[in-house]
Amino acid sequence: MKFVNEYRDPELGRKLLDRIHKRSRKHTRLMEFCGGHTVAIFKHGLRQLLPDNIEMLSGPGCPVCVTAIADLDRAIALARLPGVIITSFGDMVRVPGSHSSLQQVKAEGADVRIVYSVQDALAIARENPDKHIIFIGIGFETTAPTVAASILQAEEEGINNYYVLSLHKICPPIMKALLDLGEVRLSGIICPGHVSTIIGSHPYQFIPDEYGIACAVSGFEPLDMLLAVDMLVNQIETEQPGVEIAYRRGVKPEGNTQAVRLMETVFEVADANWRGIGVVPLSGLQPRAPYDKYDAEKKFEIDPGPTNEPRGCICGSILRGVSTPLDCRLFGTKCTPEHPVGPCMVSAEGSCATYYHYGDDNV
């Protein structure tokens, strides 16, 4: 595939690794924020190939994983309402809530449909004018503009049976919250690739400026990731933290201004509840007036009841980078991709699923 294969050249990769081995001297702890990066690192065996003084930690960048169980319970309660069709990305359907899952309520008769794109949810709304179609809106800045676009399209076409349960979250505030928690000391952050396609690289500038931590935006191929690590090593060794882009074919410093404009037209920043972290001020998105008529939360009255976290699951501390899946007693025994207990085992890019599929003999 063009723009992919060129960045998988093993010979170039070996040379870059040599360079990193020669230049990296300090003990270095890097967090890859994005779950897609965790998968890329494991899939290509990069943890084992990097020098021993470079430690890699996985961050909270998996939208399915960070969805609070209370929010999941609300999605499940909405699915139980008569005349409602729930549309959702696939992984979300399998995550266990306090007492059930979207998959389970579907088996009990609720109309829950997996969609690939929010465009599919709009099509279902057009085809079912006598039903209420609710899209479970998860995702970071990469996905939120697509949902904003769908709401604007619904407005333009006069579709009045389409709603969004907006669980969208934004990245810079949670990065700040994690750094302020101070549970993990980081030397550098591999900033998310496609979130940055939308927001650009400027929003991370506070990280080197206020915390002295190096930043590099990375793509998802092995050479993209090695280039990002090389940039971080250089910033760390020279003690000149900044924000660099190792993924220039996909990320401009200013981002995609049209996408940001649509996102800001439809959504306003609001508090959001993150699994394992709690409510983080101004870290989420909710529809603003006049688009709040598409807000499922305002349209439907539900009582999801008290929440109940699964016993023994440590997804929360894994998402904060404090624990790894190998610290969890349930990992690989009571909790597997076939029978997941927590969201990090459900999502294809959750840390637990990644450890389970690709293993790790270097921790």
Added chain:
Amino acid sequence: MCLAIPALIKSIEGQQAEADIEGVSRQISLQLTPEAKVGDYVLLHTGYAISIIDPAEAAETLKLLKELSEAS
């Protein structure tokens, strides 16, 4: 979840385009990249083009990778 893959724009009609992904054809939305043209590669995320891939920057990064690996 934030996965995006390169797709080649084959034709455009309004805000919709037909795109080729390794021989598979798909309708995609250009609402987030209205300036996309036929022949552009875009990053495709859940049915939406989220950016136009910059071929000059792609070549520049490959050049940089080669330079760095030779300088090591």
